Amino acid sequence: MLYFFACVFALILGYFIYGKFVDRVFGPDPNRATPATTLADGVDYVEISPRKIFLIQLLNIAGLGPIFGPILGALYGPSALVWIVIGCIFGGAVHDYFSGMLSIRNNGKSIPDVVGQELGNGFKQFMRVFSIVLLLLVGIVFVLGPAKLLGNMSGLPVPVWVAIIFGYYFFATILPIQKIIGRLYPLFGAVLIFMAVGLTAALILQGYEFYPDMTLSNLHPNELPLWPLMFITIACGAISGFHATQSPLMARCVSNERYGRPLFYGAMIGEGIIALVWATLGMAFYHGSSALNAALAQGGPAHVVNEISTSLLGPFGGLLAIIGVIILPISSGDTAFRSARLIIADFFKVSQRKVSNRLLLAVPLFAIGFLISKAEFGVIWRYFGWANQTLATIVLWAAAAYLIRNAKIHWIATLPATFMTAVSATYLAYAKIGFGLPLEIANYIGIASAIFAFGVFMIRFRRGEQVVSDSDA
Secondary structure: OHHHHHHHHHHHHHHHHHHHHHHHHHOOOOOOOOHHHHOOOOOOOOOOOHHHHHHHHHHHHOOOHHHHHHHHHHHHOOHHHHHHHHHHHHHHHHHHHHHHHHHHHOOOOOHHHHHHHHHOHHHHHHHHHHHHHHHHHHHHHHHHHHHHHHHHHHOOOHHHHHHHHHHHHHHHHHOOOOOOHHHHHHHHHHHHHHHHHHHHHHHHHOOOOOOOOOOOOOOOOOOOOHHHHHHHHOOOOOOOOHHHHHHHHHHOOOOOHHHHHHHHHHHHHHHHHHHHHHHHHHHHHOOOHHHHHHHHHHHHHHHHHHHHHHHHHHHHHHHHHHHHHHHHHHHHHHHHHHHHHHHHHHHHOOOOOOHHHHHHHHHHHHHHHHHHOOOOHHHHHHHHHHHHHHHHHHHHHHHHHHHHHOOOOOHHHHHHHHHHHHHHHHHHHHOOOOOOOOHHHHHHHHHHHHHHHHHHHHHHOOOOOOOOOOOOO
């Protein structure tokens, strides 16, 4: 139990110490006008209070990732919590902070335009395609996951729930942000708090041993390698490129740059705590990796969530906890499609003030999404995992470029960018969805890729070269 609370405390401490340091390095300007005021359109550029933005941002980024990912990551043992803490403080929260603040500095532009501003037009065009593909994968993952949970609870066929959730996504994508997202998401926050606090308290009160095998060794029952698989499996709870597609949504609603640290860095810390809870639940409830693996074989992470929630909190409490788990993915899936619409709108320069223009982009997106939803969930999740971490890597390199161009301490982004380059390259070389190479060879490829990326970056963006002002960046 002490190990769990030490990890939670470390995340909170990271927010107050390292988060403050990152904020100072960037240098928010409280007197600078934000896109919410200069580009207000009543649809996407709408000024929202900081408290509401925090809850919306948390719900936007905290989809199935900090629940399903940590449950699967729990198979590796308590070492999963170490990655969540370190990855969140030094990687994920930094990534989320810069994806939000750089969007504010670029008139609320979507992440492809932000990356293009820092890394060039080639990356901009690549990111447009890559981001839309990732957002479609996210939207589908966050349809199928809650649909299976709702199917288990209600007895209605999963395809019926898929259709219902898609219908909600469609309206949330085309309506002004304050109509659904701005009104409902703050209310959902209370359910999320109940879910995290209630399940943790139940573990303690019912006398569960939090970590039956207290070791940092790899405990995966199938002997899958911890590196790089755990760093891909536990994505959203530690670092997630998907968040970079969501931060611009709220960057268009922030009234003052001084709110950047609590809204972007802070929301990621909140997600990290959710991930700690579910990784711990997976280990404690099943008393080890082997039993957890057997439970996953019965119905995947959705089955595990259902079993843990109803067993620990009873029928009513379990229902509330499961509703919280359903809200998380749905509240990210709708904004995934919304982000995709805005990226396409930015590319074709289509104004989104008119409903007809929003429909013109949304209808084809949902048609493609529906077709992808017919694929097997596990396959979609694996592709999502790699694409997610690759996008995070690129965004971190863009943040590092911004910092070095403006003569700021770029290492806060360069070091996690280099590490994530190694993770993504190693996984692509090793995994079956990639090249399927032996792990030893994949490790060499990953290390070589990270060194190469770091070298190219330092040569191209060496300190003092092409320093620009914030107004140009």
